Amino acid sequence: xxxxxxxxxxTEQEQNWEIFSVLGMRWPEIKGLEGDDRTFxxxxxxxxxxxxxxxxxxxxxxxxx
Numbered sequence: 001x002x003x004x005x006x007x008x009x010x011t012e013q014e015q016n017w018e019i020f021s022v023l024g025m026r027w028p029e030i031k032g033l034e035g036d037d038r039t040f041x042x043x044x045x046x047x048x049x050x051x052x053x054x055x056x057x058x059x060x061x062x063x064x065x
Contacts, residue, residue: 004046005022005042005043005046005049015042019041022048023048
């Protein structure tokens, strides 16, 4: 979760793993993604990861009080 899904240096397999693990899409569906569809979903992956981090830190702050 440290790399950005939208990083140009990621291989297609790494991008697929991001979509699979974060969005829960099935692997055969992901392998068929191209162009704008792939870009759109990778951007969604990043938005979800930001939300997950925010919830994690909000939860940690709530427990510390």
